[in-house]
Every structure is written in C-alpha cells, then in structure tokens.
Amino acid sequence: MRRTELDPSSSPVAAFGVQLRRSREAKGLSQVRFGRLIGYSDSYLSCIERAERNPTLVLAQRADAALDTGGTLELMYWNISHTALFEGFPEYAQQEAGASVIRIFELGVVPGLLQTHEYAQALEAGAVARGSATRQQADERVAFLLTRQGSVERRPPPLVHAVLDESCVRSAVGGPAVLARQLEHLERLAEQPTFIIQIAPFDLGEGRPFLRPVILLTLRDGTTLGYTETHQRGYLERDIATVTEWDRDYDRLQVEALSQAASLAVIRQARKELSA
DSSP, rough: OOOOOOOTTTTHHHHHHHEEEEEEEHHTHHHHHHHHHOOOHHHHHHHHHHTOOOOOOHHHHHHHHTTTTTTTHHHHHHHOOTTTTOOTTTHHHHHHTTTTEEEESSSSSSOGGOOOOOHHHHHHHHHHHSSOHHHHHHHHHHHHHHHHHHHSSSOOOOOOEEEEEEEGSSSSTTTTHHHHHHHHHHHHTTTSTTTEEEEEEGGOOOGGSSSSOOEEEETTTSSSSEEEOOOEEEEEOOHHHHHHHHHHHHHHHHHSSOHHHHHHHHHHHHHHHHHH
C-alpha cells in the first residue's frame, strides 16, 4: 500500500496524524496490533494518520496511555478542538509538553502548572459568572489544565522555575480556604528538585522587568521560545532578538526576586494570615 506522507505544519489534524504514526512506529506496532490495544479498527486509525478524520478525545487518551507519550496526543487533540481555549494557547501548550526547562513569570494568579484543581475551578467559575465563558468551556479548560500538569510529570521531568508576583499569593481566589490549600500546594512543589518558586515582592516596584505574564521554554535542542498573552489571545514568540531580550530580563528578575527560602517564608506567612 502506498504510504501517504503528510506535512505536519499544514493543519493541526495533520500534525496529530503524523505524531500518532511516529509514536506508533517507534513502539514497533502495526495499525492492526495498535488498534487491538486501544479498541479501534486499523481502517479508522489509518484515516486518523492520513488526517482524513478528526481524532476524538478518547482515542487521544488511549493512544497516549498505550504509546507512553506523556499526554502529547491529548494536548494535540485540544489544538484541534480548542474553542474553549485562548487563541494561540494550544500551540504554546504543544511546545510546553516537550520543553526541558519552563520559566514562568505570573501576575495576579498562581500559574496553571502550579494550580490545585479547586483553585483552577474557582478561576473558571469566575469566568462563567462574568459571562466570559460557558460552563462547558470552563470544564474543558480545567480538563486541559490537568492534562498539561500531567505532561510535566514525564521522565525525565522538565525543570519548572516560577517567579510569582506577590499578588499571586495575596489574591483570594476561591476564598480563604481554597487559597490556603493552594499555598500549601506551592510549598510542597518547592520541596521537589524539579521546581523552583520565587516571589517578586511588591516593593520591587519599577524594578520588575515584565508588565504582563511571560513564559520561556527551553526545548530539547536548546532552542528557546517565549509566550505571553493579552486579554484577547496568546502569542508564541520565536523571534530570536525578542526572546533573547526576555531571557535577559528573566535572569535579572531571578536575581531581584526573593530567594526560594525567603519566598517560602512569604507564602507561609500569607497562609497563616488566612487563618488568623
């Protein structure tokens, strides 16, 4: 049978098909054998790999489990069916899933990779209450977040370095009880060797180099990508000059922010104040 070669850059569906085929073949599985493993016919899988049909969420999840992809295919599925997600964000999440280092600066709220489930739900409940999202969209966003969090548990795991503006640990998202448990979660993450958490205190003032959230991804080949957002959409930044400037500013931010020990003291104090 003649093999159809797809250009993965032509569409998200094509990218999914190419990745599915590559992951299957890396495991030495034929379409027939793979189909038996995950409960789909080889003809259906052939259509998916040729980008003739859209994958389903269940297929992506089963394929990830069978092929040990660390959730990559599910993330790619969301890039196809992303009506609930910020424009530009699925493309970023796909790159995040393969990054070796993830450096984050966040304002106002705890960044997604560090959020507890109930904290994420509280944020989305606020979006529903404001009318900026439907309940279905909110549920899809939380499900997508959990998939992203699962992807950083891959082996070897990425290093996650998060510098949080002090507002992130002071904004009472979900109320005192939800925030207290979120702060406890930050403390537990900071005990892991693959997480570094720092606080940029309020008194850093104009010394803070970023005015909006920024993420820098170091990929396995050494390439660095940047990501930021406006209220309308997200932007994956590949321009070398821009990313180099962000990289330099992030280095400065790390130096100016509190040490991890001092940052944990701020987090613990914020948590104690919630129960006072």
